[in-house]
Amino acid sequence: MSILVDETTTFIVQGITGREAVNLTRECLDYGKGAKIVGGVTPGRLGRDVHGVPVFDTVAQAVEHHGGPIVGSVVTVPPAFTKDAVFEALENGIKLVVIVTERIPRGDVAQMVELAGEREARIIGPNCLGIIVPDVIKMGGIGGPARDAAKSYTPGPVGVISRSGGMTTEMSSTLSAAGLGQSTAVSIGGDAIIGTSYAELMPLFEADPETEAIVIYTEPGGRMEAELARWVTENDSRLPIVAFMAGRFMDEMPGMSFGHAGTIVEGKEDTASEKIARLAEAGIVVADEISEIPGIVSDKIATRAARTARTARTARTSSSLASSPGGELGGMSS
Amino acid sequence: MRLFEYESRAIVAKAGIPVTKHGFAKTAIEAREIAEEIAGPVVIKSQVLTGGRMKAGGVQFADTPEEAAKHAEHILELEIGGHMPRGVLVDSRAEVKHEYYAGVVWDGIRKRPVMLFSDMGGIDIEEVAEEHPDHVARGHFSTIRPFSDWQAKQVIASLGITGTSLNRLTPILAKLARLFLDYDMTLAEINPLGELEGGAFVALDAHMDMENEARPRQHAILRELGVGDEETRQAREATPFELAGEAVDAQDHRGVAGNVTEFDGNLGLVIGAGGGSLTLFDAVRAHGGRPANYCEIGGNPSVRKACGLAKLVLQKPGVDRIAVMMSIVSNTRVDIVARGVIKACIELGYDPAEKIAIFRIPGAWEEEGFKILEKYGVDYADRSVSLSGAAKRAVEKIGE
Numbered sequence: 001m002s003i004l005v006d007e008t009t010t011f012i013v014q015g016i017t018g019r020e021a022v023n024l025t026r027e028c029l030d031y032g033k034g035a036k037i038v039g040g041v042t043p044g045r046l047g048r049d050v051h052g053v054p055v056f057d058t059v060a061q062a063v064e065h066h067g068g069p070i071v072g073s074v075v076t077v078p079p080a081f082t083k084d085a086v087f088e089a090l091e092n093g094i095k096l097v098v099i100v101t102e103r104i105p106r107g108d109v110a111q112m113v114e115l116a117g118e119r120e121a122r123i124i125g126p127n128c129l130g131i132i133v134p135d136v137i138k139m140g141g142i143g144g145p146a147r148d149a150a151k152s153y154t155p156g157p158v159g160v161i162s163r164s165g166g167m168t169t170e171m172s173s174t175l176s177a178a179g180l181g182q183s184t185a186v187s188i189g190g191d192a193i194i195g196t197s198y199a200e201l202m203p204l205f206e207a208d209p210e211t212e213a214i215v216i217y218t219e220p221g222g223r224m225e226a227e228l229a230r231w232v233t234e235n236d237s238r239l240p241i242v243a244f245m246a247g248r249f250m251d252e253m254p255g256m257s258f259g260h261a262g263t264i265v266e267g268k269e270d271t272a273s274e275k276i277a278r279l280a281e282a283g284i285v286v287a288d289e290i291s292e293i294p295g296i297v298s299d300k301i302a303t304r305a306a307r308t309a310r311t312a313r314t315a316r317t318s319s320s321l322a323s324s325p326g327g328e329l330g331g332m333s334s
Numbered sequence: 335m336r337l338f339e340y341e342s343r344a345i346v347a348k349a350g351i352p353v354t355k356h357g358f359a360k361t362a363i364e365a366r367e368i369a370e371e372i373a374g375p376v377v378i379k380s381q382v383l384t385g386g387r388m389k390a391g392g393v394q395f396a397d398t399p400e401e402a403a404k405h406a407e408h409i410l411e412l413e414i415g416g417h418m419p420r421g422v423l424v425d426s427r428a429e430v431k432h433e434y435y436a437g438v439v440w441d442g443i444r445k446r447p448v449m450l451f452s453d454m455g456g457i458d459i460e461e462v463a464e465e466h467p468d469h470v471a472r473g474h475f476s477t478i479r480p481f482s483d484w485q486a487k488q489v490i491a492s493l494g495i496t497g498t499s500l501n502r503l504t505p506i507l508a509k510l511a512r513l514f515l516d517y518d519m520t521l522a523e524i525n526p527l528g529e530l531e532g533g534a535f536v537a538l539d540a541h542m543d544m545e546n547e548a549r550p551r552q553h554a555i556l557r558e559l560g561v562g563d564e565e566t567r568q569a570r571e572a573t574p575f576e577l578a579g580e581a582v583d584a585q586d587h588r589g590v591a592g593n594v595t596e597f598d599g600n601l602g603l604v605i606g607a608g609g610g611s612l613t614l615f616d617a618v619r620a621h622g623g624r625p626a627n628y629c630e631i632g633g634n635p636s637v638r639k640a641c642g643l644a645k646l647v648l649q650k651p652g653v654d655r656i657a658v659m660m661s662i663v664s665n666t667r668v669d670i671v672a673r674g675v676i677k678a679c680i681e682l683g684y685d686p687a688e689k690i691a692i693f694r695i696p697g698a699w700e701e702e703g704f705k706i707l708e709k710y711g712v713d714y715a716d717r718s719v720s721l722s723g724a725a726k727r728a729v730e731k732i733g734e
Contacts, residue, residue: 244613289617
């Protein structure tokens with residue numbers, strides 16, 4: 001199992017004739033079981049094809065050609081045209097939009113997210129590399145060419161969520177090298193406003209039986225980590241979370257922007273140290289180094305399994321204990 | 335991008351929000367002329383992109399044009415928090431009965447803009463929110479439906495404000511909400527928003543931040559304000575080294591090799607991408623290294639650009655060696671970066687094996703890249719060496 005996408009997921013690529021989009025299309029077609037890219041859209045290029053994928057002028061034409069609803073779209077058009085492209089996708093019934101484009105003003109992102117909400121659709125990104133289910137499908141440039149993606153991503157029990165596209169691969173590769181594969185890895189984007197945050201992906205991973213732990217990559221700026229900490233505190237999640245925080249040096253340089261558009265320390269609550277404290281309070285382990293993550297994750301999964309087994313045994317022998325599932329065992333030591 | 339107070343006021347006034355009579359002066363003579371025109375008591379305010387003006391003596395009161403000129407002369411020479419002022423704002427001193435706060439910011443969690451309004455103006459809104467939460471009203475609003483005045487009215491009325499005050503404040507907050515979206519602001523605040531003796535409301539100070547990503551489409555207003563494309567308006571002005579980094583990146587449109595920030599260490603960094611750079615910069619410092627710079631490579635830059643960036647860093651005074659490191663690349667090609675940095679060393683007359691402390695970029699085209707590095711005897715690492723491990727190796731070599 002996986003979240004967001006699986007081998008049946010159909011999608012289009014908007015801006016498919018651009019240089020990077022042509023590569024991305026090849027990569028997705030080649031990876032895993034082969035992505036079902038049912039069309040591409042570039043205005044004025046109707047009738048062409050990109051690696052065998054038919055190109056249309058409009059999303060409506062792509063949907064008509066496909067003969068039924070299309071699930072997703074990867075949007076790779078320039079920033080000034082992204083909002084229009086995403087609106088077009090949403091108004092033509094697309095439910096999952098991965099926005100690769102960077103440098104989109106927040107006002108546009110907010111509009112896209114708001115419309116997506118009204119259309120019961122989901123946006124991943126902007127400024128992201130997309131979604132990958134190891135050995136099954138990738139939607140977006142994540143992991144690069146199929147051959148390279150296969151070196152970093154392997155199937156397994158860890159859900160990966162990252163504000164940095166490159167670090168999604170770096171962290172997954174480290175997990176894979178230690179024998180810990182990924183259920184789904186999602187590059188959520190590094191901007192100040194993004195379509196889907198850590199906390200918004202958690203219920204999806206929670207519902208995925210294959211996922212046993214979550215690893216997140218995080219940065220200073222914004223309040224998304226506080227939102228995740230709150231989610232963890234308020235929901236009795238079965239999933240241990242291990243985080244890595246980059247950009248600790250930025251605490252000394254308020255008002256300066258490094259890395260992604262969203263990484264700028266604006267207040268006292270969005271510094272690296274403040275976020276680390278907040279995550280730790282919620283029982284989320286913050287690793288000092290990426291190389292420590294696989295060990296921590298393995299321990300957490302093992303502890304969780306032992307607890308589950310113990311809880312199950314107790315439940316069989318004592319009905320009074322079974323009536324309060326989790327109970328004192330629910331708290332996570334870290 | 336932060337705007338100066340005089341620019342923020344111009345935007346507020348353009349939106350139809352009343353402001354006190356004021357002018358922007360770059361010299362003491364200009365300040366005197368504005369004070370003469372105002373013909374009454376004035377306040378002289380330093381125009382710097384930093385807080386703490388009042389404490390630093392950057393805000394002075396004057397009763398006569400002569401006094402205004404004297405204060406302006408002093409303030410124009412006064413450095414505040416490392417910034418020299420752009421000029422001074424000469425503002426008429428209003429008889430204020432009560433101070434309010436009106437602001438609009440983004441809420442990254444709700445993903446919508448939010449209006450903030452308080453009847454306790456003149457002080458930091460975060461402070462008010464913490465100590466007097468019942469004096470701060472909030473209201474999120476849509477970005478796809480046109481803004482309607484009742485939304486502003488509802489926020490203000492929730493503080494118990496009624497009568498003429500409510501009816502006069504409503505259009506001010508509504509205009510602020512509209513200009514926030516129209517001009518792609520990330521912050522738009524009027525603080526204090528003064529209620530005058532006669533019951534009229536005026537903006538006594540304004541603070542605006544415009545989103546950098548939106549600058550291309552906000553050209554018209556920026557031109558009107560006289561803001562040039564070259565003004566970065568970061569927390570500190572760009573150094574010549576940083577400007578040279580921008581020039582490298584602007585050579586062509588293929589990928590990124592720039593975003594340079596200067597530090598005063600001895601280990602030059604040629605690192606990427608966004609998250610990788612943050613991770614690597616932390617790692618170098620964690621192992622006791624002193625980075626000479628921060629930078630970013632990504633999006634598959636040309637050999638020329640990678641070479642230009644490496645040359646820039648290598649030539650920085652005090653740089654002993656460079657470390658070329660990235661998180662696993664899938665788009666940027668390892669061999670292209672390898673060729674770029676080796677070329678930089680050779681063209682500057684250095685031995686790449688000596689000058690490149692470590693090359694750790696695994697990923698696309700790594701076999702080709704590693705072959706080139708081997709040929710020149712450069713110490714390199716593949717993905718089996720962590721980012722932190724690579725940083726450690728580089729720091730150790732600097733210590734040798």
